[in-house]
Amino acid sequence: MAVNLTALQVMQDAPVIPVIVLNDVAHAVPMARALVAGGIRMLEVTLRTPQALACMEAIANEVEGAVVGAGTVRSPQDAAAAVKAGARFAVSPGYTRAVGQACRDHGLSLLPGVATGSEIMMAQEDGYTELKFFPAMQAGGPAMLKAWSGPFFDVKFCPTGGVTQQNANDLLSLPNVACVGGSWLVPSDALAQGDWARIEALAREASQLPR
């Protein structure tokens, strides 16, 4: 059994957590190797496709240096399936007590998604202090994070949603941002073309973002 990771360790490993959508199990291992070669090890594979669990399993078993996590965790069942597939952390687009409890029961670090003060307070009540701000750019971006830094001075965020290599700095420079998340590191056309070099280059560029 792998040693448990904390949510803070997941956030601090690199400036960006890639949000990955995979439709083909054959893409999983070469894609993950490309990200790791580019300096990105924490890999969020979203549970948005029927192949996602098999992809996580392949990465967990075959890619040295990769730490696979599950994205789009929306239920206790999702959390259980993710653990079984080898996920070492979970990310959810929103927060429910049931998802929080299931992740705790499985020893799975969770970055719960929040977009309002009430959601932050509910996650904090349940002991979560490292949170995903989703959808970040659509829901207020850097200005929202600056406003939250007053009352929620003890929370660290991973803004995700509408983040790009170009705007990531505006977020990473904020003291309450530990990292950002985004899908731009793994474009669907690069996957379809098997363009692993492009994914590696995007990862390298992202891993060098200052914070």
Ligand SMILES: O=C(O)C(=O)C[C@H](O)[C@H](O)COP(=O)(O)O
């Ligand atoms: O699937 C999930 O669990 C999500 O919460 C959504 C993703 O984090 C965003 O869709 C990523 O946003 P983009 O980087 O703008 O593509």
